[in-house]
Amino acid sequence: MKLRRLSGNERYFDVLVYAVLIVWGTLLLFPLLYVLMTSFATEKEYLTRSFFIIPREWTLDAYLYLLANDDFANSFRNAVIITVIGTVISISATTFMAYGLSKKWLKGRTTFNFMIVFTMLFSGGLIPTYLVIKQFWMINTFWSLWLPGAISPFYAIVMRSFFSSLPYELEESARADGCGEWRMFFSIMLPLSMASIATFILFYMVGYWNTYFSAVIYLNDSDMWPLQVFLRQMLVLNEPMDGSATLMEQVITYTPGVKMAAIVISALPMMIIYPFLQKHFNKGMLLGSLKG
Structure with a gap:
C-alpha cells in the first residue's frame, strides 16, 4: 500500500x-x-x-506515617467499602432498569422513561432530600450514600439505548430454544453489554471514591467519614478527624510531605483500576449512543 x-x-x-x-x-x-x-x-x-x-x-517517612495513622487507615477503609458496595448496587440497579425499559412491550414504558428524564432536569433540593433520608432512618449510615443516587439517569438512558440496539432476532432465537427471561439476560444480554457495563462501573467507582459532600451532610460520626473528608481535614483545616489535637500538634502532625503523600495514595486506586477498564471505555460510550 x-x-x-x-x-x-x-x-x-x-x-x-x-x-x-x-x-x-x-x-x-x-x-x-x-x-x-x-x-x-x-x-x-x-x-x-x-x-x-x-x-x-x-x-518514605510521609508514607510510613500515613500507614501508621489510624484516621487515614479508617477513612481509607470506609472509602473502599463505600466504593465497592455502592458500585455493585448502582451498576446492578442501572442494568436491570435499563434492560426492562428497553422492552417495547413493557406497560408504562413511556411514563417511566419520562420520569427518568425529568430527574435529570429537576431535583427535590437538599433539604427535602435530607428529610426523606432522615425519615427512612438512613442518617449516619452508608445507605444514605448508596440509595439516593444509586441510579444515574444518564447512565440508565445510555444503557437502555444499547439494549434497544441489540437485534431482536437474538431474543427470538433464544426463546425458540426455550430460554427464559432471566437466562437470556444473564447468558446473552450481559456478555454482549460488558463494554458498556465496564465503562459505567468505572464512572460509578470514581463517583463513590470521591464522595465528600454527601458524607459531610449525612454522616455525623467521624469514624464513618471516607477518604475525601479526611483529605479536607488534612489539607484545609490541618487537624485530625476528631479535632482534638492542640495547634502545635496539628502543625507537627500533617507536614507538607504527609499531605502530598495522602493525595498520591488517594489517587492511586483509580489510577490502578483504570488501565484494566480502558479498553472498554471508548467502545462502551459509543455503543449506547448509536440508537436513541
Whole structure:
C-alpha cells in the first residue's frame, strides 16, 4: 500500500497539533509530578527550598506515617467499602432498569422513561432530600450514600439505548430454544453489554471514591467519614478527624510531605483500576449512543 505524502501545509498543521498537545500535556502533568516528588522529600528540604521537582534527599517517612495513622487507615477503609458496595448496587440497579425499559412491550414504558428524564432536569433540593433520608432512618449510615443516587439517569438512558440496539432476532432465537427471561439476560444480554457495563462501573467507582459532600451532610460520626473528608481535614483545616489535637500538634502532625503523600495514595486506586477498564471505555460510550 502506497502512502500519500503530506503537503507542506499538512506537515505544518501536524507540527502545530503536536506542539499544542505537548505543551498542554506538560501543563497537566506538572502539578501531578510536583505532588509526587514532594511526597518523597524531607520536611527540611521543603521548607528551605522555595521550589523543586527532584528532591535532593529521598525519604518514605510521609508514607510510613500515613500507614501508621489510624484516621487515614479508617477513612481509607470506609472509602473502599463505600466504593465497592455502592458500585455493585448502582451498576446492578442501572442494568436491570435499563434492560426492562428497553422492552417495547413493557406497560408504562413511556411514563417511566419520562420520569427518568425529568430527574435529570429537576431535583427535590437538599433539604427535602435530607428529610426523606432522615425519615427512612438512613442518617449516619452508608445507605444514605448508596440509595439516593444509586441510579444515574444518564447512565440508565445510555444503557437502555444499547439494549434497544441489540437485534431482536437474538431474543427470538433464544426463546425458540426455550430460554427464559432471566437466562437470556444473564447468558446473552450481559456478555454482549460488558463494554458498556465496564465503562459505567468505572464512572460509578470514581463517583463513590470521591464522595465528600454527601458524607459531610449525612454522616455525623467521624469514624464513618471516607477518604475525601479526611483529605479536607488534612489539607484545609490541618487537624485530625476528631479535632482534638492542640495547634502545635496539628502543625507537627500533617507536614507538607504527609499531605502530598495522602493525595498520591488517594489517587492511586483509580489510577490502578483504570488501565484494566480502558479498553472498554471508548467502545462502551459509543455503543449506547448509536440508537436513541
